[in-house]
Amino acid sequence: MRKITLSRRDVLKGTSALAAGAAFSTHVMAAAPPASAITPALVEAAQKEGKVIWYTSVDLPLAEKVAKAFEAKFPGIAVRVERTGAERVFQRIGQEYASNIHAVDVANSSDAAHFIVWKKEGLLLPYVPEDVAQFYPAEHKDPDGHFASFRVWVCIIAYNTNLVKAADAPKSFADLLDPKWMGKIVKAHPSYSGTIMTATYQMQRDLGWGYFEKLALQKIMQVQSSADPPKRLALGERSVMADGNEYNIFQIKEKDGSVEPVYATEGSPLIVGPTGMFKAAPNPNAAKLFCNYSFTPECQQLIVDVGGLRSMHPRTKEKAGRKPWKDIKTMKDDPVAVEKMSEEIKTRYSKIFRV
Amino acid sequence: MSVLTSTAAERRPARIDFSRPILYGFAAILIVLIVLPLSWLLLYSVTDRAGSLTVENFIRLFSESAFLDPLITTFIIATSSSFLCCAVAAPMGWLVARTDLPMSHVIRALVTASFVTPPFLGAIAWELLAAPNSGLLNKIYRVVTGAPQDEHLFNIYSLTGIIFVISCYTFPYVFVLVANALDRTPGELEDASSILGGKRWYTARRITIPLVLPALIAGALIAFLQAMTLFGSPAILALPAGFHxxxxxxxxxxxxxxxxxxxxxxxxxxxxxxIILLRAEHMILGRRGYSVVGGKYGTPRLIPLGRGRWPAFALCILVLLNPVFLPYAALLNAAFAPVASHFLTFSTFTLHNIEFVLFELSATKLALRNTVILGTATATIGLLIALVIAYVTARKAVTGHRLLGFLATAPVAIPGIVLGVGLFLSYTRPPFVLYGTLWILLIAFLTISLPSAYQQLQAAFRNIHPELEDASRILGATRLQSLRQITAPLLRTSVIATWCFIFVGVMRELSAAIILFTSETKVISVLIYDLNESGDLGAISVIGIAMLLITFAVVIMVNRIPGFGVTSVRLRT
Incomplete structure (x- = not known):
């Protein structure tokens, strides 16, 4: 009952605000609420709540940096980062909601399919931050205002520059099947990582499961998070990663130059990580403020500069030395298909790789 | 030499009136603690999604290789670890307890250190040491031998690697049991054998070994169980290697x-x-009483090792390098080095990881708080429950005390992860929705720590002869007065020790917590596991070292209590 009244009220508010602020935005979607700015009233209400709980799958140190930046800008609101793999985030939220525990305020997942499920289940609160309404391209925001692309990146191949010469480095996914990489590859897991779930979907669609079956014969080292293969490369534990976050590779490369990204000739799987807030958020105002902040040029530039991520906010600048986003050949993302196939992908993957 | 244990005083009938309510009350608590989760477990295992009865789950379990392979792997790991533990711990236990090994108290302290080191932390430290390419030991090997980059001496991500790491943190169980048994073996029995003309080896073969054998077999079983039910180490080492x-x-x-x-x-x-293995242990250990109970006997004769003293000591230290020195060094290195696999130098020394854990990682404070709350609460409540039950059973104060004793020991048979599953099924539904609160973790930790707490306290009660209490009663004290004035002061050290060891046990518990935690109820062990999955080894090292420091502070506190040493310790993972 409560849920219905809430959304009705929102729709009402939406329509009246739409009339009032028609000049502000030219093409607000019919079902989406109007854009919300960071107002002093919102900040004050958020400060009263004093905290915001952010479930995310973004690499932990980066997540904490975003949290610290938010805390510095809005004193008195502590951000607690609940960071784990996107598939775990999804499972935790599901398990908590099934037990009527409403702990999450804002979620950010590297598996865009999760937002389709949450939206379908009516768990998300439509809320459109000003920047999203004004600047974000249509394909990077939900037409009904439930979520938008907080971060975008690709899942790539990379190698350790001390262990592999540039000339010997793989150029394509097919190259990884060369026997010379036997025992030298590290790879993350789609049952943990949303990045790898999304990537596995795109790769089995474009390259076929046969590719994975052959890759499994290479005695890969199986880790969980897509943030881990870059770290294993940095440790020198393996020479090449078959998949993992481009943004972690940038971070490490720019720190000590020990790794180098490879954009596979077949195309790199495109990963989109949306952010949205929950209707039953325990700190609704802080959640709105945090959502809103997430899409500001300030925060977006931070995740680009410090994090190595890509931003869909046109007011951000790409960092020099990184391959420009437009030059990257990506595979096509399809969260709707991922949602339908995720269970099959997990089962099939664990059959092929045995874990 | 042997004297019967039970005395007339212990067999006297119960005299207190409130005994029955206590019995029923505690029996009810224990039954809820144990029977509820196990019932749900049983029920779930024979139902399908729709809730109708089926044996389909078991058919899948025993026909699909996805389940059979792990079952076989687990059996191999548990058996091998058990053998390895015995092979290492039995000679060490003998050296420490029965020979003039130098600095044997140091060896005992180091065994305690490996005892209280969380196995999952040990597993992560061994990743740092013996990962095939980035492991520090393999790096040293390549530098020393000039071997090429892709050659390695150790590969921790392998079946043998897992068996090794599990053994590192399981052998203390065998050591404690064997050393205990040897400590208790009356020297007179061996003297008698010598006087009657038995040579040293003959005495060892006919007297010492038979007396210790039950303890060794019991140790082997415990080691098997530990290895079988451990979650952290295989999750950290087996999954990268591609098996479950x-x-x-x-x-x-x-x-x-x-x-x-x-x-x-x-x-x-x-x-x-x-359950089967514990029954077996009980049957074997149950026969132990014939030789060593009661009577006054001399301290066991120490066998002079002669010129072998220091080599023997060196051998013990060599063994203890593996669970203690090397892993701790690797954690320290990783905590202060910019990259966990690089050797720390003065120029690369960084406090970055410490800063990150203390000031940036927003989960640290919450997890630490939850752990301390749970540790304190579990230790206090668990101690009280164990104390009452131990008193009731040791003094046979109530008819039906055996039932209480049985119930208090029963959780030993429930592996942590199984208990986690059972509790999850029990407490995520009305009328008891405890999932998401610290209560469910408290129940889990209480259940897990009750058996060892009970056993320790029961042993303590047994050591205090009832004649002391009786004397007090005869002189006119009530039962409660004599408890307060006579028994309580005598028990003080055991009580403090038990409290501390429940606390330490809670800090290192992972296998039940990993099933039961939510974001608000995360504990340190789960936080470390989370960090491991995203490869944040530097942060893990810092938290791990902090965890070890807290643990050691507690253990040292315990060891300063006179009359208490490593030998009465018993922890579970």
């Missing part, structure tokens, strides 16, 4: 989409095997 054990499989069945009915079915073999 039963515990990691059960846990993976809880990942999305969760299959609780399969998880329940997969838990049952562990439970059944544990």
């Amino acid at each position: 054990t039963m515990t990691t499989k059960i846990w993976s069945l809880f990942q999305y989409p969760p299959k609780p009915e399969l998880a329940a079915a997969a838990s049952l073999p562990l439970l059944v095997l544990t």
